[in-house]
Amino acid sequence: MDAVVRFRAAVCLLGRFPALAGVDLDVAPGEIVLLQGPNGAGKTTLLRACAGLVPVTEGQADVLGVDLVADRRPVRPMVGLLGHATGLYDDLTVVENVRFWSKAGRSKRADADAALARLGLDGRLADVPVARLSAGQRRRTALAILVARRPRLWLLDEPHAALDQDGRDLVDGLMADAVAAGATVLFASHELDRAEAVAHRSVTVAGGTVNGLLAGSAQEVPVG
Amino acid sequence: MADLAAESMLRDAAMVVGKDLRLEWRSRVTLSQILPFALLVLILFAFALDPDRRILEEATPGLFWLAVLFSMLLAIQRAYAVETTDGVIDALRLSDLDPAGIFLGKAAGIGLHLLVLEVVLFIGVTVLYGATPHGGLLVVVTMLLATAGLAAAGSLYGVLAAGLRVRDTLLPILMLPVVAPVLIAGTEAFSAAYANSSGDGWKWCGLLAAFSVLYLAIGIFAFEPLLEES
Numbered sequence: 001m002d003a004v005v006r007f008r009a010a011v012c013l014l015g016r017f018p019a020l021a022g023v024d025l026d027v028a029p030g031e032i033v034l035l036q037g038p039n040g041a042g043k044t045t046l047l048r049a050c051a052g053l054v055p056v057t058e059g060q061a062d063v064l065g066v067d068l069v070a071d072r073r074p075v076r077p078m079v080g081l082l083g084h085a086t087g088l089y090d091d092l093t094v095v096e097n098v099r100f101w102s103k104a105g106r107s108k109r110a111d112a113d114a115a116l117a118r119l120g121l122d123g124r125l126a127d128v129p130v131a132r133l134s135a136g137q138r139r140r141t142a143l144a145i146l147v148a149r150r151p152r153l154w155l156l157d158e159p160h161a162a163l164d165q166d167g168r169d170l171v172d173g174l175m176a177d178a179v180a181a182g183a184t185v186l187f188a189s190h191e192l193d194r195a196e197a198v199a200h201r202s203v204t205v206a207g208g209t210v211n212g213l214l215a216g217s218a219q220e221v222p223v224g
Numbered sequence: 225m226a227d228l229a230a231e232s233m234l235r236d237a238a239m240v241v242g243k244d245l246r247l248e249w250r251s252r253v254t255l256s257q258i259l260p261f262a263l264l265v266l267i268l269f270a271f272a273l274d275p276d277r278r279i280l281e282e283a284t285p286g287l288f289w290l291a292v293l294f295s296m297l298l299a300i301q302r303a304y305a306v307e308t309t310d311g312v313i314d315a316l317r318l319s320d321l322d323p324a325g326i327f328l329g330k331a332a333g334i335g336l337h338l339l340v341l342e343v344v345l346f347i348g349v350t351v352l353y354g355a356t357p358h359g360g361l362l363v364v365v366t367m368l369l370a371t372a373g374l375a376a377a378g379s380l381y382g383v384l385a386a387g388l389r390v391r392d393t394l395l396p397i398l399m400l401p402v403v404a405p406v407l408i409a410g411t412e413a414f415s416a417a418y419a420n421s422s423g424d425g426w427k428w429c430g431l432l433a434a435f436s437v438l439y440l441a442i443g444i445f446a447f448e449p450l451l452e453e454s
Contacts, residue, residue, distance in 0.1 A: 051318060052318075053314055053317060053318070076317060076318045076319075077318075077319075077320045079318070080318075081314070081318060083311055083314065084311075085310045085311025085314070086310055086311060087310060087311040087312050087314060087315030088310060088312070089243070089247060089306060089312065090306075090309065090310070091246075091247045091250040091251045091306075092243070092246065092247065092250070096246065100239070100243055101315060101319065103239060104236075104239065104315075104316075104319035104320060104321050105319055105320050106320045129250065
């Protein structure tokens with residue numbers, strides 16, 4: 001079966017500096033793959049490149065059959081990205097945000113409402129403006145949008161960050177559910193004990209620095 | 225096929241403008257900040273020119289449109305501030321929304337805010353400056369055409385500046401020269417309406433219509449690459 005993610009000597013330039021240079025990576029359908037590595041190694045850039053948000057300027061980069069070097073825009077509706085930012089409107093309520101972004105992803109209202117329930121946001125929090133939420137509650141709201149949109153590839157950057165114990169367990173459950181439903185998950189985390197427990201395998205992105213002087217190359221490491 | 229694309233674009237535009245109106249309803253930024261600013265500008269103009277009431281009355285059309293342009297800058301900055309916080313612009317790029325629909329939705333939102341501002345400013349110049357127009361229809365048509373052009377140009381330049389750290393200071397420098405034709409045509413059309421010579425004013429409405437059509441067309445085609453770069 002074709003890889004969901006296939007990078008060969010892929011290069012991403014942020015300004016003049018290579019945030020990624022020569023990344024080789026394969027992710028098969030149905031896998032949960034952990035990206036690990038120090039700060040500035042290029043994990044976030046790699047996830048954003050897979051989402052089609054940053055350009056791959058050299059090499060080969062195919063995600064869900066889309067050649068990102070040629071045109072990265074077609075991949076976007078098929079992926080779901082949870083980054084450091086949540087992408088929420090502060091003055092809209094939780095339910096308004098989830099319904100707006102679900103509709104913007106061509107999902108049904110029923111999917112949005114089901115996602116709210118799955119994330120435990122259908123109770124008193126539903127009508128609270130996002131500006132009044134804690135960081136963890138904002139994260140849950142962003143995850144609800146992801147669940148409602150049912151992406152084929154989940155791209156999660158530190159998905160456990162800011163969440164309480166229940167929230168972290170929920171994230172692990174969501175990843176397992178996504179894979180059971182036929183999706184693929186690529187996520188970055190520094191919480192290696194928890195992340196390695198849920199991942200099928202891990203990949204180390206190494207060699208990067210904060211200022212991007214050096215490049216990140218992906219090196220596979222077996223989990224466990 | 226083209227009908228479906230147009231329908232999808234308009235549906236997305238309706239979604240975006242609905243969301244923007246809901247955001248304004250919650251935050252009240254236009255009502256509580258931009259509107260008072262616009263009225264303050266009118267009052268300051270009156271302070272500056274009050275010793276000669278005749279000049280104030282004669283300058284009413286120009287002062288009205290200057291107040292609209294200054295207020296417009298704040299409305300555009302607000303319209304795009306909500307799209308650039310906490311990764312919303314990335315969420316827009318990742319969405320299935322038609323970029324042309326986003327452009328039209330943002331333009332419609334800005335336009336509705338501007339119309340409210342213009343109505344209040346019009347009442348303001350009537351009360352404060354004692355100026356009463358004779359050509360009511362010309363005033364209304366001028367306002368609608370000028371608003372369409374300002375909103376379209378504002379939506380386009382708003383996204384252009386959205387990704388820049390210096391957007392707050394750069395936007396006025398980019399926008400004001402571009403909308404100078406609206407200032408000139410709006411002022412001339414209003415002057416004709418106030419002078420009871422509407423016939424001259426309609427010619428200027430033609431220029432406003434051309435400006436609006438031009439910027440709506442440019443926006444529909446150019447918004448996507450600008451959103452990519454923002």
